Amino acid sequence: VSTWSNVPAGPPDPILGITEAFKADKDPRKINLGVGAYRDGNGKPYVLNAVRKAENILRDHGADKEYLPITGLPEFTKNAAKLAYGAEAAPFKDNAISVTQSISGTGALRIGGTFLARFYPHSKVIYLPVPSWGNHTPIFRDSGLEVRGYRYFDKSTVGLDFKGLVEDLKNAPEGAIVLLHACAHNPTGVDPTPEQWRAISDVIKEKKLFPFFDMAYQGFASGSTDRDAFAVRHFVKEGHQIALAQSFAKNMGLYGERVGAFSLTTADPEEKARVDSQLKIVIRPMYSNPPLHGALLANTILSRSELYNEWENEVKGMADRIISMRERLYDSLTSTHKTPGDWGHIKSQIGMFSFTGLNAAQAKALAEKAHVYMTMDGRISMAGLNGGNIDYFAESVDKVVK
Ligand code: PLP
Numbered sequence: 001v002s003t004w005s006n007v008p009a010g011p012p013d014p015i016l017g018i019t020e021a022f023k024a025d026k027d028p029r030k031i032n033l034g035v036g037a038y039r040d041g042n043g044k045p046y047v048l049n050a051v052r053k054a055e056n057i058l059r060d061h062g063a064d065k066e067y068l069p070i071t072g073l074p075e076f077t078k079n080a081a082k083l084a085y086g087a088e089a090a091p092f093k094d095n096a097i098s099v100t101q102s103i104s105g106t107g108a109l110r111i112g113g114t115f116l117a118r119f120y121p122h123s124k125v126i127y128l129p130v131p132s133w134g135n136h137t138p139i140f141r142d143s144g145l146e147v148r149g150y151r152y153f154d155k156s157t158v159g160l161d162f163k164g165l166v167e168d169l170k171n172a173p174e175g176a177i178v179l180l181h182a183c184a185h186n187p188t189g190v191d192p193t194p195e196q197w198r199a200i201s202d203v204i205k206e207k208k209l210f211p212f213f214d215m216a217y218q219g220f221a222s223g224s225t226d227r228d229a230f231a232v233r234h235f236v237k238e239g240h241q242i243a244l245a246q247s248f249a250k251n252m253g254l255y256g257e258r259v260g261a262f263s264l265t266t267a268d269p270e271e272k273a274r275v276d277s278q279l280k281i282v283i284r285p286m287y288s289n290p291p292l293h294g295a296l297l298a299n300t301i302l303s304r305s306e307l308y309n310e311w312e313n314e315v316k317g318m319a320d321r322i323i324s325m326r327e328r329l330y331d332s333l334t335s336t337h338k339t340p341g342d343w344g345h346i347k348s349q350i351g352m353f354s355f356t357g358l359n360a361a362q363a364k365a366l367a368e369k370a371h372v373y374m375t376m377d378g379r380i381s382m383a384g385l386n387g388g389n390i391d392y393f394a395e396s397v398d399k400v401v402k
Pocket of ligand 1: 036103104105107108133181186214217246247248249255260
């Protein structure tokens with residue numbers, strides 16, 4: 001009898017399953033709105049010009065393939081922290097940010113979860129927004145934390161349940177960890193306003209909760225990396241110590257390169273050095289040290305002003321294209337088709353995704369009848385829409401709603 005005969009089959013990943021169904025569909029009109037990766041105006045994967053140029057620079061310099069240190073490329077992690085916190089942030093200026101390179105945003109969350117499970121003294125409970133990115137629960141559970149939820153999305157308004165959010169944070173046990181999406185909340189596309197962020201910061205302070213920011217989309221929400229960093233910078237200015245997971249998958253289009261960073265703000269350089277030493281002890285047995293190439297690419301862009309400026313323009317270009325698709329979809333549903341329902345949320349939501357309000361039966365009907373694929377919670381990747389397919393998509397939505 002085989003050693004593994006007792007291994008039960010696990011459920012398929014809900015998002016990757018959609019990609020499989022999409023690939024198997026032979027209809028030329030098919031659209032995949034399940035994936036969380038940017039597509040250009042022709043529906044094609046997009047490699048940024050800034051990235052192409054950085055690749056050329058690296059090739060011309062004949063960079064070697066030596067190991068990185070355990071916490072990664074120091075110039076890269078410094079520049080990543082500067083991008084998130086801002087050069088003027090007190091902990092950045094004071095050399096009090098402990099930061100490590102990570103295997104993209106997922107790895108940053110996992111390093112953070114493990115570090116908090118080991119050293120955070122006040123609680124082993126982490127609160128996630130409901131709903132949240134599907135991988136958050138297993139990441140933090142596997143890190144050894146207890147996962148609970150706080151209200152976030154209000155189905156009736158297709159917007160933020162601000163009252164529920166504040167109530168749940170007020171009722172959380174003192175010292176609990178709270179996961180916050182820094183911008184472009186996945187899967188809902190619904191973010192707090194600056195005023196709401198200020199109020200959330202106040203509640204977190206009052207209840208002595210610990211804020212852990214997941215910033216997977218800096219620049220992707222508004223088109224400005226500074227504006228999208230508002231929440232993180234506000235919390236730091238307010239004196240919170242924070243944890244932060246960063247990803248360069250979306251904003252630099254470096255998905256498969258796995259470039260990210262995890263950081264903690266500490267009291268001073270001496271404390272930072274102690275935290276650094278323990279981050280190394282967390283990371284070393286997991287993967288020894290992170291991959292080199294993507295960090296070199298990202299750092300080349302972050303450290304050269306001409307590439308940095310080109311990159312910021314390209315981030316804005318991606319965000320603007322998504323925003324223009326929101327407007328076209330809204331117009332098409334409301335003016336062209338007069339589709340029943342209020343579709344204003346399509347325009348007010350932000351980032352890669354829109355929570356359309358379509359239910360599971362409608363999402364299923366769209367796949368089966370119209371060859372349009374999305375997750376069963378009605379989430380669509382706005383980046384999958386373009387001038388060539390948006391009219392067909394709106395028409396298909398109209399048919400399943402009417
Ligand atoms: N966090 C959120 C909210 C995300 O949506 C994603 C990607 O979809 C990630 C983190 C991590 O992605 P990656 O590991 O590719 O950086």
